[in-house]
Amino acid sequence: MEETNQYFSQLYDQYITRIYRFVYLKVSSVETAEDLSSEVFLRLYKRLREPGREIQNPQAFLYQIARNVVADHYRGRRVTTISIEKTTIEIEDIGDPTQGQAEVNLEMDRIRQALSQLQDDYQNLIIWRYIDELTVPEIAQIIGKSEGNIRVGVSRALEALREKIT
């Protein structure tokens, strides 16, 4: 059981930031992102403790849970969309609010708003490929599609995002 504990701890340290960010970009609320990310890791932990049920690909498993948890969240609240446009971006630990930093924050806000307007699978592809820097095969494993499909999807998602920004 101690090994399970250590394995969980290792996975937690490795993925908490990415999962939190993934969830946060979907729900655009720090509090909700914290709650849902906790739920993701709690489900991971319960699964790890189930005897004889190994997780072959922890990364894919975590992102799948995260997607389910976010979907459950919206279903539970009977909310179909939450507009990130109306929320104020919360940026932490980025340093002093200098002029340069303020410009970066505005740019971040703009990208985030544009991202939020994309369909869900495009949002996922952008996050995984360009923010979490996953490889195409890794993304293919998460959503169970061919690598060719992923490449086409990423390209379309990027194009869609560009249209939203301009």
Add this chain to the structure above:
Amino acid sequence: MEHDMEQEKNLVQKISLLKDIQPKSNWVLYVKTRILADYERIYADAGVGHESLIGQTLLRQGFGGRVGHLVSYLRYLEKPAFVLSAMTFLVLGGVGYQVSQNSLPGDALYSLRSAIERATMGSDPLASLEIAQRRLEDLKKVVEGNKVRNLSSATQEFNQSVETATKGFLALVENEPKKALQVSRELVQLQRGKTEIEQTLGASLGEEENSELQNATRILVEMEFADLTTRTLSAEQEELFKQAVSAYKEQRYEQALEYVWLIANNAD
């Protein structure tokens, strides 16, 4: 074409700005602690102590039971034939007790000393820690006296006592964190004593035990961090907390714990 590629590159650069979105470090620690605390509770419940049968029996009987048990043997003193035997037993027992108190692991009378300790000291977390301290002292005597014959037994006894103390401490962390913080100094002393002996010997006394001790300290630190995040800290305490978090991140859990003590001492 080149223009499109340039645009795509710029867009990707802008997207990567979102990498700056990060969770609060305190929250990250807190959640991990909360999830693991559930496991630790079960772990502590399942961790049956290693106390002797004598110790278990006496503990179950309570004080009244123990007295009644002894009085029941006095009926044999009504018969003179038993008096001499009883006296001999008591005298030899007393001498044996005295000698056994100076015995070391590997000595003939050590098992008697160990049994007496366990029966008289009980098996609660504090007692387990005290026993581990004693085993550490034994080990020091063995190493300092170069008693090679006792070394293996002393190491084994010490490791067993550390394992029991660590389990007890984890239970304390879960159930009585304030008390755990108080006794954590003893745990850190234990770790330091162990390290000193390992340096003298030039060998590790047990990787598993090292890991358990580290784990216990880490969990306590996480519990304390979770508690501190709910409190209002003075500027000085905030600074100490930052240093504690920094030490924690570098896996210097003992150091982190020392900062936590300082924060506690700085409380008004």
